[in-house]
Amino acid sequence: MGSGQLNTRVEISSKNEIGELAQAFNRMASDLSNTMVGRDYVESIIESLPEGVMVVTEDGDIVRTNLAMRQIWQGSRVQPIACGTLREMFSNTLVMDLLKCDLTNQMSIESGLQSPGDQATTVLLSSSGILHSSENGERVLLIEDITARKAHQRELEYVAHFDSLTNLPNRLLLADRLQQSLTQVTRRHLNMAVVFIDIDGFKNINDQHGHDMGDQLLVAVASAMKQTLREGDTLARLGGDEFVAVLNDLDNVAASTPMLDRLLSAAAHPYQIGKRTVQVSASLGVTFYPQQQVIDADQLLRQADQAMYQAKVTGKNRFCIFDPEQDRSLRVHHESLERIRVALDHGEFVLYYQPKVNMRSGQVVGVEALIRWQHPQQGLLAPGLFLPTIENDALAVAVGEWVIDSALSQIEDWRTCGLDLPVSVNVGALQLQQRDFVDQLRAHLQAHPCVNPSHLELEILETSALQDMDQVRLVIDACTKLGVRFALDDFGTGYSSLSYLKRLKVTLLKIDKSFVRDMLEDDDDLAILRAVIGLAQAFGRQVIAEGVETIAHGSLLLQLGCDLGQGFGIARPMPADKLPDWVTRWQSAPAWTA
Template structure:
């Protein structure tokens, strides 16, 4: 491009130089022809050559300064490369005047050197040089002054040596005037050209600022599609420097598809010569996707042929993205299944989508300009502080359900979301989105009914009851009132199903539910839990009497006869009641306690109600806990047997031991039987299992003692349940067969008097079978059961054991002494042995011996001990002279 801008100027300078050189040579040669002297010709030739070099050097200097500089393409502006700077710039006036003076002095010197040859007359050809050069270099004001000065200097050249003006002819004077006029004309012309040049420079700088400062890409291409001119914005668009951009084609800058598209557009412009504006998508080598709005036009050469094209491209990538987003938003707006409405700041609808028309029934024309009335509080007592508009103003968003009405009057439920669109702090408009959730609400209501209500009776089910119960408990916690939870089970309902069919049973359940609803208060809840089981939640109970009055009405309602298929049916209910906060537990536990009370009501004879007792329940829980601990202790083998010796006071002989159970608790140590046997006695299976273990363990120990030479009897306590079990005698026989070395008479079974008389005939039968096996019986705690003498006569017992409660106080209580004496006499009358328990002192032994009781056991003789300690105690017993003295006395 630099070549294109420099070529015309070079041509102009070359042509000017040729003309000036030819004119100079022609005139100077004619000048030399005037000289006849050889030396004068040589001097004139030297001056002519010097002036020619000076003139051509000056012309070359200013010509080179006027040539457009070959600036680097990456830094030169577009207009710098298009503008021909062919005119010289302005020079300062003082330098022009000094230059004119120098030229005049040089001419004067030339004249003086030629004065002899020219005979005192100057050559007029020399006078044009200072005038013309001064005018050319100076311009208007400085040029005129320099021209005037040069002309005056030339006039001086015309002075003869005598001082007279040497202009002889009119022609010479006209030539002098013509030189002055020519200099002035040149000054004016040069000034006009300079001012035109300055105007062009200003316009160039202005356009250059616009082109360089614009964000649009400006470029020029040749016919081959190469970029020959471009501004920095064009290079920035493709991520290149300007040096890398110039000279490249589109195929070198963009992808193949992009380059092909641009080439088609360029070809159309070059082919038609008509401008074109189009959008072009470009993908750079860096992968950037760009969209440009490009305006292109053809460049014509001197002949009018298209030599290239220019273009202005604007990056509209962001605008296209916005337009695409707007198109997508418009598509969403029009095709959304949810209704969308746009409201102005006065809450009037300004735009709706088709879904709005479909849901509401109002056309767009009917809706526009109208407020959505369903968003305003229509009820007189509506809380204006909670309307959607209030929340929207405070938070900028609101969402919820609103009840609306279609154009045809049908009511429906909207799920509505409102949001405000702001510009800074100013609300521009509101956007509302809603959908018709009527079917969803209906389906939800149906699901709620299925989930919370009994399908047969329509009453709440267990889930809804639990929810209401938790709420009622929370209310009671804030007040002093109580509530009652009642469990109802219809008596005889199974027979109704069996005799009349399940349809009759269902009809009865529905009728009972309806009858109960009529007697319950507002706020009470009737729930069917399944089968024939109902539950009542009675709120706001002020006293147990309130609950009793309600339950009386409930029983009467249940007892009302119900006619099903022509057959009158009558039923009753067993009701369990738990009162809160007397029973201060959670809802599930209240229901469970009421259920437990209901079973107690059934056991009490049905058609009644039973009030749950929290204290009894706590005792029962403690009882169950102890049983579980004992079960674990039995599995772990923590029970042990201790043995208490029994002696004959008459001779001091130890004739037997009683096996007594103890619990070796790892935490508490040795636990006496009174602390755990009552719990075991309540569970027959555990009692039998423990009894069998005691028998087996005692027999094993007896077999060991007999094997070691210790001749002694063992008595074992058995319970009534164990004795009365159908398999007792057989299991005892099998157990004895495991120890053949034990004489069966060595085993004595002790039973309580109360156990023996509970089922006397059966007890007698079992004891007689055991007697046939050689087993002896002792009647324990005799005197506490008040058995008749007839029973005593019939029972096959060998020994009566006087209860320790009588023996312990016989020394101070005459009544206890009389009972002990009576038992001893009774045993003698029925030919039974008698043994006293609870002998704690020597005085007790002496008193018993005086009354005729020889056999005794108690803490005064020996405490129960482990089996391994018995041999040591026997040795010690032989040394106890105090007790031995009773045998001597």
């Protein structure tokens, strides 16, 4: 047995003490043989496992490795690993913690392998929870080669965070860099600039020379712009021809100007793409952090985008700095627009009516429909408090259409109670310029067949008529054929001329109240009134004066030949249900009828 012959047995020839000793010897030999066979079996299994296996002492000395571990260590060369320690074999010093963890708790650590091969190898070491030998504390560690997995993971991370064309950070990585920069400049009490960059003329390059040249140009421009930045700054591509630069650690706002100029110069540089030389420029929108109000990264990007748009509309190839005050004003404007839109949807607008009379005869010749807002919280609001907000917005057209339809409905209602009065409504320039204005008007008239179209008068501002004389003339002619009449409002405030009075088929001229109000004291206003009244008479137009506030105003107008008047001296605007009673009681001033 001393030579390893575990199959040796002692012949038992007697049942005495020698025989019993022989039996005990044979049992020991048999048990020892079985133990050695089991251990050899386990060792063969460990040797053939696909994962690397190491047996390590509690001090970190490596006493046993399997074939897979030796292949990881030596690459394709299957050689035994020289005696060594965990510290010598693995770059991560935390591997020693694997020997300290409880056997019931599995633990894994990634580490570089300090292999004699040239390639960099990354492995995952895990505690197996198995004691190889309880006598000397030897543990079994499992090792997996994860080099390929880590390389694939790095590729996926790169694709997720970098633009495939320019190799610049993409939108996702930009968000992370922006957040880091916000924290950094706040801690350092410095400033940061966010620059939104849009390449001018890039679409033309794509359309004329193809997307391949466009892509090459983007790569060249991106590279040139990146070279103008400092280490620590970021240039990212959002997509298409849009980029964002983050300029960190600025002492003040002015410190960004040289960098912005360099970005503009880089973008505007002529580039040789293949056999062609192409040149573009860039529009830059800039905003800064910190600001007076708390602001996050997304808001900074939106501000820079808005400023970039301003750079576009003001000429391109320049930078514009975001103006917080202007932005606040725009936000208030948009909120007001939305509130007015809600008011229209909820029926909060009403029409008041101001009478128009023949001061000489006392006849009520019509009324002007004037919009009011019955605000749920603020009460009745005058048009000057909300109409300027929608003047250049499409909402002005919707409100104007509502006014026309409501006025026609009111004409119908008054007719049922025996009151037959023409109604004039104001039409804004934007509404008048709509291509379907005539069609919409025709549809309104058809929806109210009981209304005589001549009872609807559309008042247009003199300044609106002058914006596009030919178009306005065509609209007036078409509407006149429908039977609708036109008046020229605020006459005398624009560039009154004989030529457009002759071309526009308006039936009434309304003298602006600013001339009427001061005519008793201002000789110039009086002279203008005489001229306007004379002009109207010469062209066969009716004339009405706004702003008749006193009997003296009416008397002088009558002397000048203007019989029609409208103003507070006659009646203030009133709700529709008050008008029939007012008409019944109305009498012209004795001084006017004498």
